Amino acid sequence: MKNKWKNLLMLLAVVLLVVLPLLFVNGEFGGADDAAEGAITEIDPAYKPWFKPLAELPGETESMLFALQAAIGAGVIGYTLGLLKGRQGRQKLNDQKN
Amino acid sequence: MNKRSYWRFTALVGVFAVYLLLNEPGTAEAMHIMEGFLPVGWAVFWWAAFLPFFFLGVRRLTRMTRDNPELKLLLGLSGAFTFVLSALKMPSVTGSSSHPTGTGLGAVMLGPLPMSVTGSIVLLFQALLLAHGGVTTLGANAFSMAVAGPFAGYAVYKLIMKLGEREKLAVFFAAAVADLMTYVVTSVQLAVAFPSADGGVLASMVKFSGIFAVTQIPLAVSEGLLTVLLWNWLKAYSPQELSLLKRGAKGGNTL
Secondary structure: OHHHHHHHHHHHHHHHHHHHHHHHOOOOOEEHHHHHHHHHHHHOOOOOOOOOOOOOOOHHHHHHHHHHHHHHHHHHHHHHHHHHHHHHHHHHHHHHHO | OOHHHHHHHHHHHHHHHHHHHHOOOOOOOOOOOOOOOOOHHHHHHHHHHHHHHHHHHHHHHHHHHHHOOOHHHHHHHHHHHHHHHOOOOEEOOOOEEEOOOOHHHHHHHHOHHHHHHHHHHHHHHHHHHOOOOOOOOHHHHHHHHHHHHHHHHHHHHHHHHHHHOOHHHHHHHHHHHHHHHHHHHHHHHHHHHOOEOOOHHHHHHHHHHHHOHHHHHHHHHHHHHHHHHHHHHHHHHOHHHHHHHHHHOOOOOOO
């Protein structure tokens, strides 16, 4: 029970860390890497990227792929945790029988 | 459902509603160093720096999965964790967004070398399909996220465990440091490639750290907490695997 509360608190902290900047910081929340791009052109205005990304997908497709990335990862994590939990449950059952 | 958990649930729904209302779909953002944004010399240099770790990682992985096939499950788990976390672009205190790396967990469980393989696979996925990062800059990005981060996290974990055996604290800091170190190294990589006209590398370093490392601090804390959550779960349900790692730690999961 104690551990459960601690876990809940940690989860709450993660949510707050994401929500609070959105509430209190006035920003665009664009990517840090785009900001770096700006900084590079500021330091060296003559710099031209010498290689282009192989594929530039439309924004919608891109967010689909990001969702897919998260979904695949979450699926594997869920599968693993479920497998481990089930395995332990079975083991307990066996221990009780014997 | 009792009253207390009912309120907790309502609060959670409220928080998420606010979050989703405020979270405007942003423009696409790249990840780490963008394609073509490192001069050719540096791009080659970081590829050369990264590749040895990749090959050592592959060797370590094949040996590990041959000797302890049970560890494949944890390997998959740590890879999936990196996969999920690097898809989460979280807003930060600097008013821009970045994402966690998720490499600390795998580094603590399996040692830093296997992460050089799983981490770079995640980066390749994002470089090829999402135009985030790039193929030319993959060497540099993989060096920061799949090599420097995991090694730093692993070192921190070992250090804290040696000092006082406080496992959760060690896992937290390992994940947070692995995350933060990734972006510190990214800042260094950009600073040495683009020294400022006045102030040189150091001035550039300050500038790029302001963009990457400062943005990353709250995200590093988030990642530390999430990693401890998963760690607690593993401890509760997979004592065999983790004890296998403990035994392996004497020669198995070290370098």
